[in-house]
Amino acid sequence: MSTQVIQNQSLTNTSSGFTRFWENVKAIAGPYWYPTNLNGRAFSDVIQAWGMLVLLILLIIGLVGVTAFNSFVDRYLIDVIIQDKDTSKFFSTLSLYGLGLLLITFLTGLTKFVRKKIALDWYQWLNQQILEKYFSDRAYYKINFSSDIDNPDQRLSQEIEPIARTALNFSATLFEKILEMTTFLIILWSISQFAVAFLLTYTIIGNLIAVYLSQELDKITQEELESKADYTYSLTHVRNHAESIAFFRGENQELNIIQRRFNHLFKNSESKIDWERNKDIFNRGYRSIIQIFPYLIFAPVYIRGEIDFGQVSQAVVACSMFANGLATLIDEFGTSGRFSSYVERLADFSDALETVTKQPENVSTIKTIEENHLAFDDVTLQTPDYEQVIVEDLSLTVQAGEGLLIVGPSGRGKSSLLRAIAGLWNAGTGRLVRPPLKELLFLPQRPYIILGTLREQLLYPNTNHQMTDAELKEVLQQVNLQNLLSRVDNFDTEVPWENILSLGEQQRLAFARLLVTRPSFTILDEATSALDLKNEGNLYQQLQETKTTFISVGHRESLYDYHQWVLELSQDSSWQLLTVQDYRNQKASITKPATNTQIQINESSKDKPQ
Structure with a gap:
């Protein structure tokens, strides 16, 4: 049987x-x-x-x-x-x-x-x-x-x-x-x-x-x-x-x-x-x-x-x-x-x-509207599997030409907000207003280096854009990469760029793309983390001169000098939006030690065995 x-x-x-x-x-x-x-x-x-x-x-x-x-x-x-x-x-x-x-x-x-x-x-x-x-x-x-x-x-x-x-x-x-x-x-x-x-x-x-x-x-x-x-x-x-x-x-x-x-x-x-x-x-x-x-x-x-x-x-x-x-x-x-x-x-x-690529049924998604500004309207963002809430009821507007700095503990979803703006993540509720994606330029911490010539690297993603060698040389000078041409024959030389450029050079190359493209909106995810403060300041000053509206993710206090607003994300999915000056004052009041506490610590240390 x-x-x-x-x-x-x-x-x-x-x-x-x-x-x-x-x-x-x-x-x-x-x-x-x-x-x-x-x-x-x-x-x-x-x-x-x-x-x-x-x-x-x-x-x-x-x-x-x-x-x-x-x-x-x-x-x-x-x-x-x-x-x-x-x-x-x-x-x-x-x-x-x-x-x-x-x-x-x-x-x-x-x-x-x-x-x-x-x-x-x-x-x-x-x-x-x-x-x-x-x-x-x-x-x-x-x-x-x-x-x-x-x-x-x-x-x-x-x-x-x-x-x-x-x-x-x-x-x-x-x-x-x-x-x-x-x-x-x-x-x-x-x-x-x-x-x-x-x-x-x-x-x-x-x-x-x-x-x-x-x-x-x-x-x-x-x-x-x-x-x-x-x-x-x-x-x-x-x-x-x-x-x-x-x-x-x-x-x-x-x-x-x-x-x-x-x-x-x-x-x-x-x-x-x-x-x-x-x-x-x-x-x-x-x-x-x-x-x-x-x-x-x-x-x-x-x-x-x-x-x-x-x-x-x-x-x-x-x-x-x-x-x-x-x-x-x-x-x-x-x-x-x-x-x-x-x-x-x-x-x-x-x-x-x-x-x-199919939209899941019976799940809530963030509604995206294309307009010529950037705003979150009562947005609750979740991970794509809907198992974790990243931020709740976020509402803010980034004015034209201003800079917003996103800060918070590691793993709290700072980069996830950028993914939502780019349309990569949309699990959640609320309304996101953003410009068409072709007007956005994204600069990640580790820049994407394409397989191509130096000219194509600089023009990416608009490789059909026409620029003379003199114009490209000026852009390299602006981002302190003027010595890059000495390593290759010309702008049309193709080499394994990812292997010959350091991470700092790659980040400056990404900024060169920004100066070439001159987008209306820019997203920077720790895009200067491998640079010294001098190079970082030079790049952000040139970013401000382009009059672009930008959002940055970063941990360095030096970034405060180039932004008008700070969005802080907390562990419990809450958030707060402050001007840079108010955020600096708040942070200073939290981290400044009390005088009496310091004296008490010094006195108590006398009783400890040396």
Whole structure:
């Protein structure tokens, strides 16, 4: 009874797994081959893709047809040599046979070329669709907080191309080999019906074994993809944090982490090798039996004079083609495990990108209004998971050209308020009034350094903005980076800036962007924390000269000199808004020690043993 239950559960899991796999394939392939969205692929592109697919099908049919025709030419050629012994017939038949081989060679090359072109076009389209989802509505940012998707960079760079390539290879190979096997079975049927019956029975048994082998290989392949992604990420992590690791002398710990992940990858690879060994032994043995089979069947018949030698040769060729076709199909089914893993991971990734960009139902969000000023109106801000309140009932307005400094204990949500202004976090209630995001410039504590030239670094994010070299040099002079040009040839030199610039230089480079862009509103999250007071003062003075409205987060008392207002956040989600002078007075009254207390401490210290 229990065995029956287990078998039923296994069948159910297999059925549901196949259904889920098929749904994932349709979700990935459907928009390319059968677009239903009006904003989807252009009709001309769809027609071109189908035209290439029809061409591929015709080429495969032609290839199989010429191969089958050449088997008859080969049979006739052998009869001419053995029976007719006619030289003129021999050369004419050999010429026809050679022409067939030449045509087979040409069709084989053209078929592979068309297959790769279709796969490349599909890959390009699929990659573009996923990238658009990834960058749409800041999904690349939100997915780090709202999803358990691992290694999105590897899924984008390494796991999209194999889907298109493997799908085309598998489909084209399946069609070609089934057509080829069917064609040669018909040829074999004309010679011996018993041989066809044997091959069909043998094929069914072989496919059942192949399916069993491929199912276990699917699980191993999925684990291999995940462990390979983890291993690759650990190496990238070391490269991105090389200086920190060097300061901490953490080489041994990093090596242990990388080695641990590699060991996991190694074990998966060992398991895969074991299963591939079983598959290869089965595959080779399967083909060997088919190669022996025609001699057992047709040699006695030829000896008895019931068929000629040309038919024996054609039967051997037919069985060999059938065996090769079947072996190729078994190999393709073996790679289907990797294909299904890629499809599942890409489908999960695509679904996660759509999920994180959807507005949650039955939850409250801060209403955002775009106007040419900045204000909080009774705003209660929460973390994206709604588990913690950051600030309650915040109401304030930042006047044009003024500066607001946000202070408070670490971890109390100072940077979270900036995320709310930027539209990254909106969990909570109330109303936020802010200018359009294109008029805001954000300067974080660790500036974002792009992969590009010095000119692109300075113009970012408006890299289409035009400025002369002289103007850019003046900007570098203003932020005390005039010596930066001595390290490179010119403004159009591309080097790994993140590695050659110190954190202080990176922060000054970020301020240079501010002077280039001259936004109406600027957000600074401890943007001068790595600078000395002189450089900090120089940058904030230039910031004030731009007449921009700005909000800063910081701990230094020196920042008070450049702001008009201070917003202090407290541990209990409360807040207070004061002028800079009132805040200084309040802080001074709290920190100033009482005279009597000081005298009492000095007196009591006399009684303590020295």
